[in-house]
Amino acid sequence: MTDGAKIWTLHLLVLAAVFVAQFLLPPYHATNLARIMVLAVFAMGYNIAFGYTGLLSLGHALFFAAGMYGMGLPVWHLGWLSLPALIAGLVAGGALAGVVGLLALRTAGVSFMIVTLMFAQAGYLTLLYLNTWTGGDEGFVVLSEARVLFGFDLATDTARFITAFTLFAAGLLACLLLVRSPFGRVMVAMRENEERSRMLGYDPFRIKLLALAVSGLYAGLAGAAYGMLFGYVGASFATIQYSILPMLYVLLGGAGTVLGPFLGALLMFYLIDITSNYTDAYLFVVGAALVGLVLFAPKGILGTLRERVWRWLP
């Protein structure tokens, strides 16, 4: 098989396996899987910025929350229904990422991390400050009338799984197409050597801004879907913790691999789920995983696999 055929076979097989899993798994795990798929969409977006373009952001919770509130606020205040609200969330995430990028991308490295962290913190505090409009700390429940998509009630397990799966599959395939396209190669060139790509005539600022905006679209869509599928919108999703989680997923699964974010989200979710049966020290697991990964496996699972066995893995 050619590399292209191998790549498509692998990714379609993974998608098929995930789709079939809903019929085989007990409802508890099927719901978990729906949650993981939405989080994986978020992590895929993070991966486009961090894994491929080399933009280590500590503020992606802002774009996730922008999607969530971009979906939730029109539903709450304007009575919008599911599809336009989801699209509003998607656009909100991408647009905010673009605006933040315009400023933050004037910096690089550590400054970029801190600037994105500060913007995300300001966004979180703004949600608290405007609590008459946003529900502040307590958040709000998404009206059940709005949680109906094409006649399917998203509060039911099957509809929720199918919706999460559709978004996940679309996100995964779009990501695969993106990173195999010429633009995807230029993104990687930014990560590897910005100066050299500038000499070749590319405009690093524009490329990075575009990558960050795409990343924001993913995060916004994930945030909107999370609020819509699980019925709750709250400021806790804008905290720094939700900027760290996608980074953790991506680092674990493998930065700069298409399947890495999903694998990382899956493993981390169940790692926390299983350890919480024995101990409530789940923060410790997250912390130890972060330290262990940067110390012993900075390339993550699929990154290491690509280095050793599957050289063709995108």
Add this chain to the structure above:
Amino acid sequence: MSFGPFLLLALLEGTVMAAVLALTAVGLSLVFGVMRVVNVAHGEFYMLGAVLAWFVTYYLPFPPAIAWLAALIIAPLIVAVIAALTDTLILKRLNYDPEATIVATIGLLYMLQQAALTFYGPDARPVVAPFEWRIQLPWFGYSGYKLFVVLTAVVILAAVWLFMTRSKAGLVMRATQVDRETAQAFGINVDRVYAGTFALGGALAAAAAVLIVPIQQAHYLMGHDPLLLSFIVVIIGGLGSIRGTLVAALVIGLSDGIISMFFSPTLAKIIATLLVALVLVFRPQGLFGAKA
């Protein structure tokens, strides 16, 4: 209360805040200056200082003043040991790569938080102030301990200043900051300097927390605000510049005290975080430090 006394009260509260903030932020700034490491777990060193102070004052059978003094010595020492271990076991192995160290210190943040939650618990607990003494002003009474906090912070900061500018160890640290390779070529044990700097940074945060803990209670999540404020101060003052950090701590502490007294504390924080982001974007050398 009329406007004048109200402003005076805001200024006093702001000064206390600025003093504690200066201690915490100087620790962060030292670590960044010498090691080029952004320590995201700095706020947790602060939290550990407060929690350890509670343990010390709770279990030592001394009167409050002596128990508190003991805490002021013991808590920073323990935190310094933890910080030095972190440096040798984790940061050194990462070769102080800026991005990897940030991820690792985020991990450390979660681990320390969980450790505090497990061993100390979710409750906020008070530490008895070493003395109770109110200064009666014409308009309101003010806690004498708070003024003592300012005084102690100034003394500690002066000691750090003398240590950095007058002692051999300080000279070695500054030499390492300017040029690590050359320092090593002159026989300076850079590993030990880094471990010592990280320990000193952590100890300063812990000392700040011991000072504040009789005013605020010790809680496992209390490290969040000082971390953010220290970041703000260090960035506005110019990354790595101690003098800039001190000036910025005074400005931020006072303005935070005044803004949160007259407006909403949340609004004050929103303005401060946005200001920091914009300073980093448009004036990366900081508002006060001319050189980085």
